[in-house]
Amino acid sequence: MIFKTLNDLVGLALQKDRRKLVVAVAQDEEVLLAVKAASEAGLVAPILVGDQLGITAAAAKSGLDISRLEIISIPDPWQACKYAVRRVAEKKADILMKGLVSTGLFLKAILDKENGLMNEGLLSHVAFFESPYYHKILCVTDAAMNISPDIQEKTGIINNAVKVYHRLGIALPKVGILAAVETVNPKMEATVHASMLVAMQKRKQIEGCVIDGPLALDNAISMEAAHHKGIVSDVAGDADILLVPDLNAGNILYKALIFLGGSVTAAMVVGAGVPVVLTSRADSDKSKFLSIALAAATE
Amino acid sequence: MIFKTLNDLVGLALQKDRRKLVVAVAQDEEVLLAVKAASEAGLVAPILVGDQLGITAAAAKSGLDISRLEIISIPDPWQACKYAVRRVAEKKADILMKGLVSTGLFLKAILDKENGLMNEGLLSHVAFFESPYYHKILCVTDAAMNISPDIQEKTGIINNAVKVYHRLGIALPKVGILAAVETVNPKMEATVHASMLVAMQKRKQIEGCVIDGPLALDNAISMEAAHHKGIVSDVAGDADILLVPDLNAGNILYKALIFLGGSVTAAMVVGAGVPVVLTSRADSDKSKFLSIALAAATE
Numbered sequence: 001m002i003f004k005t006l007n008d009l010v011g012l013a014l015q016k017d018r019r020k021l022v023v024a025v026a027q028d029e030e031v032l033l034a035v036k037a038a039s040e041a042g043l044v045a046p047i048l049v050g051d052q053l054g055i056t057a058a059a060a061k062s063g064l065d066i067s068r069l070e071i072i073s074i075p076d077p078w079q080a081c082k083y084a085v086r087r088v089a090e091k092k093a094d095i096l097m098k099g100l101v102s103t104g105l106f107l108k109a110i111l112d113k114e115n116g117l118m119n120e121g122l123l124s125h126v127a128f129f130e131s132p133y134y135h136k137i138l139c140v141t142d143a144a145m146n147i148s149p150d151i152q153e154k155t156g157i158i159n160n161a162v163k164v165y166h167r168l169g170i171a172l173p174k175v176g177i178l179a180a181v182e183t184v185n186p187k188m189e190a191t192v193h194a195s196m197l198v199a200m201q202k203r204k205q206i207e208g209c210v211i212d213g214p215l216a217l218d219n220a221i222s223m224e225a226a227h228h229k230g231i232v233s234d235v236a237g238d239a240d241i242l243l244v245p246d247l248n249a250g251n252i253l254y255k256a257l258i259f260l261g262g263s264v265t266a267a268m269v270v271g272a273g274v275p276v277v278l279t280s281r282a283d284s285d286k287s288k289f290l291s292i293a294l295a296a297a298t299e
Numbered sequence: 300m301i302f303k304t305l306n307d308l309v310g311l312a313l314q315k316d317r318r319k320l321v322v323a324v325a326q327d328e329e330v331l332l333a334v335k336a337a338s339e340a341g342l343v344a345p346i347l348v349g350d351q352l353g354i355t356a357a358a359a360k361s362g363l364d365i366s367r368l369e370i371i372s373i374p375d376p377w378q379a380c381k382y383a384v385r386r387v388a389e390k391k392a393d394i395l396m397k398g399l400v401s402t403g404l405f406l407k408a409i410l411d412k413e414n415g416l417m418n419e420g421l422l423s424h425v426a427f428f429e430s431p432y433y434h435k436i437l438c439v440t441d442a443a444m445n446i447s448p449d450i451q452e453k454t455g456i457i458n459n460a461v462k463v464y465h466r467l468g469i470a471l472p473k474v475g476i477l478a479a480v481e482t483v484n485p486k487m488e489a490t491v492h493a494s495m496l497v498a499m500q501k502r503k504q505i506e507g508c509v510i511d512g513p514l515a516l517d518n519a520i521s522m523e524a525a526h527h528k529g530i531v532s533d534v535a536g537d538a539d540i541l542l543v544p545d546l547n548a549g550n551i552l553y554k555a556l557i558f559l560g561g562s563v564t565a566a567m568v569v570g571a572g573v574p575v576v577l578t579s580r581a582d583s584d585k586s587k588f589l590s591i592a593l594a595a596a597t598e
Contacts, residue, residue, distance in 0.1 A: 134559060178547075178551060179547060180550035180551070181550075217551050218558045221559065225558065244551065247479040248477075248543075248544040248548045249544075250479070251478075251480075252544075252548050255517045256559075256560060260437075260516075260555075260556060260560045261556075262431075262432060262560075
């Protein structure tokens with residue numbers, strides 16, 4: 001698949017059956033705007049779970065007509081989250097989306113041992129960027145969920161992102177393991193993790209991708225910078241996925257690409273069996289719409 | 300001072316007496332090109348220390364006329380570094396620059412307890428960025444020297460950067476302490492450090508600047524993003540200096556701004572009493588030239 005712009009996600013999603021997207025605690029004007037736009041574009045069929053009066057009022061603020069959308073009235077936020085999760089667990093919905101509820105409570109419903117969605121693995125965040133300075137879509141992971149992942153968790157984070165690429169039709173994505181340097185330094189854990197992840201891919205402990213690291217960011221995305229350092233690698237200069245050392249580095253990179261790099265983003269949380277859309281108020285309308293498209297294209 | 304473009308550094312440097320810049324192990328074509336350009340622009344008076352034959356040969360490769368530059372022939376790299384450092388220690392030069400020698404050996408001469416340049420404090424890296432997406436120059440520190448600074452070292456890193464701003468005529472730079480989130484989380488050391496640094500500034504343990512944190516990158520540089528989070532602060536949306544949590548985050552931000560953000564940079568190492576210019580092969584010619592201008596403007 002050619003994956004040069006995030007709009008390609010819309011086309012991909014439209015090739016599939018329309019996915020059912022269930023919104024937990026849907027009484028949020030901005031979320032309703034994004035969901036309605038995605039519905040009108042034919043990407044998803046929304047199910048709005050939450051306080052019916054609140055939902056109607058939120059829609060009215062923007063003059064949104066939601067009369068044709070399914071609404072399940074459950075005023076209590078925790079019960080609404082539980083219901084939305086159950087609907088997904090029972091395969092009666094395909095995508096889960098957070099509304100006007102704290103991330104903590106929303107995730108609690110997903111992570112619940114008895115009634116949640118996690119069988120194995122871990123939740124991680126994948127953010128896709130369309131940058132004016134890169135020749136293809138770049139995926140940064142994990143910029144939002146895991147604070148300081150150990151090697152086991154990093155393996156899970158890579159597997160989660162690679163699965164998304166496979167769903168997008170890209171069989172062997174190139175994974176760059178980021179660090180501050182491109183050499184191994186026992187005092188820098190990210191470089192040690194990188195060596196281990198490369199070995200694990202060689203020994204087929206991680207499959208479905210090509211991995212190289214440690215790489216400084218410039219080596220991972222600029223062929224010229226890689227040449228300067230004498231790095232010969234299938235990944236250097238052409239990475240699809242960037243695994244960041246930790247949440248600090250990931251979040252700062254994510255924000256830099258958007259606020260100091262002119263990038264557009266689409267993001268979701270993966271690892272729960274179905275895509276989970278968690279937009280924040282600071283996201284642009286376009287980014288919220290594209291995040292729903294990403295979820296629909298990869299479910 | 301208005302500090303909107305890095306070219307302002309050239310004007311500032313030209314207002315001062317021409318500074319003597321001593322290059323350790325100068326037989327490097329790219330370093331000679333940058334030094335010669337800075338010399339011709341009237342920014343510095345270079346002193347080239349190294350293997351005279353090598354220096355002449357490196358200059359000849361680019362057809363550079365260095366006949367009017369002072370050359371001190373010391374073929375041994377370690378002796379050349381020691382000589383260059385001594386020249387600075389004896390106030391017979393104002394700026395130190397690394398040539399064709401490993402960073403390790405070069406720093407060893409600076410850090411040497413008997414004959415080096417360090418009295419107190421620590422060496423740290425300051426990188427100034429001119430970004431098409433920000434309304435003023437942004438300084439990122441420390442993206443190159445300290446791997447995982449503790450609170451004491453972070454204080455030193457801030458003091459080093461603040462001193463540079465004072466030299467540039469900016470009396471009270473705004474320092475944003477970056478983390479992945481804008482709230483304090485005891486599991487995230489960067490947010491704990493941020494609270495401490497804010498308190499230290501309030502109690503005048505750190506002076507000459509305004510500090511706020513923890514701030515996610517978007518809160519620090521976008522007023523709109525700060526508003527979304529309800530952050531009221533003298534720094535949010537208008538930071539001059541960004542203190543990064545550690546080297547991983549700093550280096551990734553540094554590289555993102557250049558390679559995925561269209562920024563131009565000027566950088567140097569501070570804390571040694573005089574500015575230290577350490578360009579790398581991957582730096583653009585413009586960035587090397589501006590780094591010398593930065594050193595000359597702030598010495």
